[in-house]
Amino acid sequence: MVIITLWLGVLKTTKPPIWAENWRNFLVMRVERWLPGDEGALAAGMLWGGDNGLSRQTKESYRRVGLLHIIAASGYNVTLVAGWILSASLIWLSRRWALGMTIGGVIMYMLVAGWQPSIIRAGIMSILAMLGLILGRERDAKWLLIITGAMMLAWNWQLISDIGFQLSFAATLGILTLLNTSPLHPSPIIGEGTRGRGIFDVLVADLKTTLAAQAMTTPLILHHFGNLSVISPLVNAVLLWTVPLIMQITAVGLVIGPVNYLAWPLLKLQTWVVNSVASWPISNWEVGKMSWLWVGMYYLVLAICIKFWPWRQRVSG
Template sequence: MVRWIVIGILIALCLVRYIYVVRTQIQVNIGDQVAVTGVIWNGKIRLENRSFIILDKLVDLSDGDEVTLVGRVSSQVIDKIGQNIFLEEAQIENNYTPIFYKLRVYLEKRITKYLPGDLGGLASGILLGGNRLLDYNTKRDFTRDGLSHIIAASGYNVVMVSGWLAYFGRKIKHQKLMILSGLLGTILYMLLAGLTASIIRAGIMSILSFTALIYGRKSDAIWSLLITAVIMILWNPWYIADIGFQLSVAATLGVLVSSGSEINILLMVQLFTIPLILHHFGQLSLVAPIANLLVVWTVPFIMQLTALGLIFVPVLYLAWPFLTYMLFVASQLSRWPYASLTVGQMSWSWVAIWYLVLAIVYNRYYAKRQIAPNDR
């Protein structure tokens, strides 16, 4: 009971913070002239409120350029707040520091030099995150198959990188070095992959876990997720409206409440993310469970071989069969007549009902079955 009261208080704090920020924004109406300033990354202008503007490919701009767009509001935005449209103060958001941005570009060029085309683009996307090096048709295939999360830097990447460095620290039998290595790996990868919502979420959770080890304790993963989400929202309330943040939290929660079975994990992730996907995009990938089951197992191999290949190039070629296999599966499944269906957008009320039902089912049946063996 106490746990639920605490959860309710934390959620209330986040909502109060969000409502306060929304009400203090500059309100604009249809027909008003506005100016928006941002920084180019991945072909889009990144804005302070976690949104972006897609640019025409003919525009001669490159990543890192600062631009200002001036125009009139002619239609309502997709994710408006109530009946109003809000304009953030002209602030610049750049998820990359100059040094790490240059390092990232260098690593991408090194990968694509030896793995050309979509092979290099996919390897780079899996290791560093991002799909900008992939062909348009390949991006479409991954979207239709429900595989876009594979080429987006996420919690899995953070865990892998911090785990690698922690492993070396553990090998020399020095616990403090293991913990410090894990923390360092987490922070460095966050800066290299870009401080997106999913990366920040995973990074904070990883840091909380390593901090708990310093004090000789094990962290509660679900509580770590909740605390992380609260910290992020209190710091930047716009994360509530960030699709990447919503999907990252939902998918992570799905993993945490599932059992160790790979099929079970995939099923729970799908159940926890479907309502958000339907709300934002109104599309449902019918082949997503099959696609994920067929290719997810290759991700750790690709990621590790690509990382090692940056140091010793011949190793990079060992990732070639896995990359080819993943591209083949994505291409073939996307051709199925009903691979992706447009079913219409789900309202927030139905999203809430969906998660309420999941919570009731989990609390009444699933959680008890997981706890039972430990109580014997």
């Protein structure tokens, strides 16, 4: 708890430590050296977050199809990094030491990637979950989400009006409640969790996850922006599987530079699909901003559906 409390202290600062910024810039340049242009900017964004270096057209295309979240350091990134570190540590270390190593790695990643609300939320959730495992306590992702939110708001109550904070928590809550699935531990290694499953099953799983997150975030998106990407769930289902592959390749490429070239075909595929779909009229639907009253009504109806309808078990199956 001391570590988490100290980390929450940085929420009141406006910039990450200088050394973290310098290290991040070095790592980003390392990726872009081998993958110039939009491809390099995308790869660096997926690994460390941020859209610097991305052309305005490509950025707008990703926004229109609802895929801009993959180049914003988020809980998805934290979870993948935690999974990789844990899997690698378990090869040489005991379970308890491997969990401790993973906690340290998550904190380091949070520092280098910055402390956007989604990063902080996912980082604290992962750390609390791993501390619970070290202490032999059963973890409950919903309680971890509540505790994390309470800790963040207690330290900096202004986060409650932060759009990133709202969307991050809403998306996580949607996955937890609609799918009965914890986003803390997706497949950390290529193929793990998907072994023995066809590509159709993987796409369906990604589609379910996207729909669950979008069901919970839609009213917030409409309230703040007044537009909605109708095609977003399908695009996410088609392309989301490329993200961990690209991240893993570029992570290895930080050490062995030429390995980055292996990510180029996946990046080109992704940008081609996104730019093509972004030109469709239905890719972005302007509906006008939703008032807080209608946002509240939406969540009330959704809560009733979650509470009394039996379809949730079928969806999560």
